[in-house]
Amino acid sequence: MLKYADLKISDLITLSDLPLPSTSIFTSTQNNTPRLRPEKTSWILVDHNALQGELGKLYSNHVRGCIDHHEEENSVPKETGDEPRIVRKSGSCASLIVEYCKQAWDDLAAESASSEEVKKWDAEIARLALAPVLIDTTNFTVETRTTDSDRDAAAYLRARISAVEEGFNQDGYFDEITKAKVNIGGLSLKDILRKDYKQWKDGEKVNLGVSCVVKDLEFMVRIHNVPSLQHIVSKSPKVRKIRSRTVLM
Ligand SMILES: [Mn+2]
Numbered sequence: 001m002l003k004y005a006d007l008k009i010s011d012l013i014t015l016s017d018l019p020l021p022s023t024s025i026f027t028s029t030q031n032n033t034p035r036l037r038p039e040k041t042s043w044i045l046v047d048h049n050a051l052q053g054e055l056g057k058l059y060s061n062h063v064r065g066c067i068d069h070h071e072e073e074n075s076v077p078k079e080t081g082d083e084p085r086i087v088r089k090s091g092s093c094a095s096l097i098v099e100y101c102k103q104a105w106d107d108l109a110a111e112s113a114s115s116e117e118v119k120k121w122d123a124e125i126a127r128l129a130l131a132p133v134l135i136d137t138t139n140f141t142v143e144t145r146t147t148d149s150d151r152d153a154a155a156y157l158r159a160r161i162s163a164v165e166e167g168f169n170q171d172g173y174f175d176e177i178t179k180a181k182v183n184i185g186g187l188s189l190k191d192i193l194r195k196d197y198k199q200w201k202d203g204e205k206v207n208l209g210v211s212c213v214v215k216d217l218e219f220m221v222r223i224h225n226v227p228s229l230q231h232i233v234s235k236s237p238k239v240r241k242i243r244s245r246t247v248l249m
Contacts, residue, residue: 001131001177005124015055038062044083047093050075052200067100069093091145092136094129095153102156119164126160130170131177133157139174182214189224193247210246 002008018036038059045051045066050073051059065083066076069090076085084100105122112118133154137146140154154170161168184192196212213220221228 001128001180004127007128018055034058045076046097049073049087052198067093067096069096088149090147090149091142092133092150092153094132094136095147095149098129098133098153098156099149116164123161123164126157127173130154130157130161130173134170134174135177135181139171184214185223189220189226192220208246210248212248 002011038061041059041062042064043051043059043062045063045068047068047070049066049068049070050056051063060075063076065080065085067084067086069088069092072087076087078085086096086100088096090096109118109122133150134140137150140146140151158168158170184195187195192213192215193211197209199207199209202208
C-alpha cells in the first residue's frame with residue numbers, strides 16, 4: 001500500500017519510536033521523566049478514544065481531540081475547540097477521517113486544479129485511504145459493518161483515483177491488499193503478536209491483552225519452529241504484565 005504513496009516503512013512513526021520511560025535509552029537519567037514532556041504535547045486520537053497503557057498514564061491529560069468508530073469511552077474532553085471530536089459507528093475509522101477532511105481537501109485541490117502533479121498526489125493519498133475502508137468492510141460485502149459514511153468515503157476516494165487512473169479496479173485493489181495483509185511470513189512471531197495487539201485495564205489491577213493474528217496456530221508454530229505459542233506469548237515483553245491474554249485467529 002505504502003508504495004502507492006511513495007512512502008517507506010521508515011517514514012512511519014510508531015510507538016517504539018516514542019521516547020517513553022520504559023525505553024531506558026530515552027529516559028533522562030536524573031529523574032526518570034519522559035524526554036517527550038507531556039506539557040509539550042497535544043494528542044488527537046484516531047481509531048480509539050481513550051489513551052491506554054503507558055502513553056495514557058503520561059499523556060491522557062493532553063488529548064485534544066479524536067476521530068473514532070468505537071464505543072464512546074468518555075475520556076476525551078467534550079469540548080475540543082478547533083480540533084475534531086468525532087465518535088460514531090462506521091465500518092472503517094478511515095471513512096470518518098475522509099468525511100472530516102473532505103472540505104479542506106476539496107479547497108486545497110481547487111487551488112491547484114490545473115496541476116497534473118497535484119492530481120497525482122491526491123490520487124496517491126486517496127488510494128492509501130481507500131485501503132482500510134475496503135479491508136474494514138471486506139470490500140463492502142459485510143452489510144452489518146458498512147455504513148453510509150463508508151460508501152460515501154469510498155465513492156469520494158474512487159473519484160480522486162479515477163481522475164488520474166482510468167478504469168481503476170477496486171476489486172483488484174482489494175485482492176492485492178488482502179494478500180499483503182495475510183502475508184506475515186517475514187515477521188518474527190513476536191512481531192506477529194504485536195502487530196494487532198490491544199491491551200487494556202479492567203478495574204485497577206487486571207490487565208487484559210488480545211493479539212489478532214491472520215493465520216492459524218499451526219502456521220505460527222510451524223513457521224517459527226517453537227514448542228508452542230504459549231511459550232512465545234509468555235516471553236513477549238510487551239505482554240508480560242497481563243493477567244489474561246487471548247490470541248484471536
Ligand atoms: Mn478501527
